[in-house]
Amino acid sequence: MQIVRKTKKTEKNSLSILLGEADEFAREGTRINIANPQSMADGIFGGKYLTICGQRMLDCSRLDYLGLGSNIEIKKIMKRSIDQNDLGCPASQIVMKTESTVSLEKKVAGLHGMDNSIIFTAGYPANENIIQALGLRMNTPHLVPYVRDTKMGLLSRETPTLFYVNTESHFSIQHGVRLAKAQAPDRCYGWIYKDTEQLRNMLQKSKSKFNGSPAVRVIATDTLSSATGRIFDIQELCQIAEEYDCLLYLDEAHAMGVVGQSGCGVASALPDFGNYADRCIVMGTLTKAFSHLGGYVALSNAKLSWFLRFCSPQYIFSAPIPPWMAESLVRTIDFVCGEEGAKARRNLILLSEVLKTALEAHGFDLMGSSSHIVPVRIGNEQKADEVKKYLESRGIIASLFKHPAVPRGEALIRFSVCTDMTFEEMEEITSKLVEARETIQF
Ligand SMILES: Cc1ncc(COP(=O)(O)O)c(C=O)c1O
Incomplete structure (x- = not known):
């Protein structure tokens, strides 16, 4: 069948505006070397x-x-998992939960000494969704109609979320904060800091600014910087979080599989991490040292884990990683944590x-x-x-x-x-x- 195209050449229309911009981006973006x-x-x-x-x-x-992408044993694990499962993805985790996803949830939570985790398709959506969910809580757009029609969240609707984000944190964390702020500017505040002294000052200042009224405070940082390879002082951040009553959101994307005796990251290698685990949300990705797809956050509180998944748009509206991959990951994690x-x-x-x-x-x-x-x-x-x-x-x-x-x-x-x-x-x-x-x- 021949398709007849009817675009007016002279007038500015939607397509020509976009193409004009694309032309400009190709020209300038190539010149400054960002378009290839x-x-x-x-x-x-x-x-x-x-x-x-x-x-x-x-x-x-x-x-x-860890070179697992070309590891024969890992390839065998993947092949076996494919043979035992269909290749398709379930609709979304809110519609259908598979046994292998539940096993993976337990497995990744266990890496951090936690009992609960939420699985996403990669690290980026894990950060973006959970940070946004921490900022908006029940004001996340897909929950707003229910909140409006009921008394849900009435008591804490005016309580802001305050973010204190390390400047070296990954773009996905910073973007999550921006998304939350854009939806709820009067409820959600972001601060960026460079060193822990500055962080303490900000926490102190924000306490007086909000006049002692309650707030959800979240300190967010990578544990191992993806740009500079620096490992941050997570022990000190745990102490600060305790001192100022904050949650601590830790992105372990580049540390998982690599740092610590069993590859469980920077935080769980701390001798007294267990004392702080209740106030920590630890994020990891399965796309790097584990050579698969997937990302997650792990946390100790079952109710908070349950709440945050319902506040995360991608958890509700998008497909999870396929069950064969979840199964393959469970076995790969054993491999990574073991002698090999x-x-x-x-x-x-x-x-x-x-x-x-x-x-x-x-x-x-x-x-x-x-x-x-x-x-x-x-x-x-x-x-x-x-x-x-x-x-x-x-x-x-x-x-x-x-x-x-x-x-x-x-x-x-x-x-x-x-x-x-x-x-x-x-x-x-x-x-x-x-x-x-x-x-x-x-
Ligand atoms: C620190 C950090 N967090 C999160 C991500 C996103 O992870 P993913 O590539 O699995 O989406 C990256 C990606 O490189 C990263 O460097």
């Missing part, structure tokens, strides 16, 4: 080596920290230390990284673009971070170390970066 994928791999997606324009590259942008995972973690730590020591010996600024995420400060964005291209021309792919992922003028190149890399490859990264600095002068 940073690297484009040919052919099969194949672990640590990728082919780009026919050349074999070492992929240091990969977040498969421990061996992979030990090697990862060793490789990361070798790379950081070599780079520091050459005078590079590693921005306080204390993990397997190794950034190199470049500063100037244009130079950072050039460094990225130079490395690529020498067979190394790294991630480029520019504003708004990092503050303006703080562009960096991030190398993420994975356990299946070699010591020779750590040397190669170092020598190519030294060459790049001589050529580009950063």
Whole structure:
């Protein structure tokens, strides 16, 4: 069948407005280098080596920290889970809950010493939905009609949620706060802080501003910064949360599977985390060290867990990860927490230390990284673009971070170390970066 297209050419219509903007974005976005994928791999997606324009590259942008993406045992686990289940997704977790999703909920909660968790399709929606839910609570748009027609939430309707967000937190957390504030500006306040002294001052000030009236206070932070590889002082944040009666929202996306003896992240490695667990909501993703899809928050209070899932739009209106993947994840988590995972973690730590020591010996600024995420400060964005291209021309792919992922003028190149890399490859990264600095002068 032939479709006749009837778009008036001269008048501004919806399509031409959008296309005009798209043209402009393509032109300007290409000029400032934000409108293209940073690297484009040919052919099969194949672990640590990728082919780009026919050349074999070492992929240091990969977040498969334990190398499970190419692990034969994990592939067997996945295949078995696929054989035992249908491939489709249930409608949504509010309509249909599968046994494997419930098993996964228990499994990920257990990683943090908690009893409850809420599963999402990735880390981003976990952050965005739960932060938004903490901000809006019963004022989340899909609940508003019910709240209006009943007396639900009458007692706490005027009680604000106050957020105190670490400036280095992932965009998904900051966006969740913005979404909540946009819906309820008079009820939901966001603060951004840089250090714990500043945080204490803000908490103190907000106490007097709200005149001692009740508020839900939420401190939110990554535990391990995705940009700088810094591990934050979660012990101190737990104490501050206790002192100022706050909830503590911890994003462990890059720590899960990697940090701690069993790979259970920064918070649960604290000797006295159990004392603070009741006021903590711990977020994790299954897309990085676990090499699957999925994200979650874990918490100890069953009623709060139940409440937050109903306040999360994606939980209600979108499909979950497929049951075969939930089942595969339960087995993969056992693998990661066991001896194989421990061996992979030990090697990862060793490789990361070798790379950081070599780079520091050459005078590079590693921005306080204390993990397997190794950034190199470049500063100037244009130079950072050039460094990225130079490395690529020498067979190394790294991630480029520019504003708004990092503050303006703080562009960096991030190398993420994975356990299946070699010591020779750590040397190669170092020598190519030294060459790049001589050529580009950063
Ligand atoms: C700190 C942090 N939190 C959350 C996310 C989102 O996780 P996902 O990629 O699983 O959506 C990322 C993504 O890289 C991240 O770096």
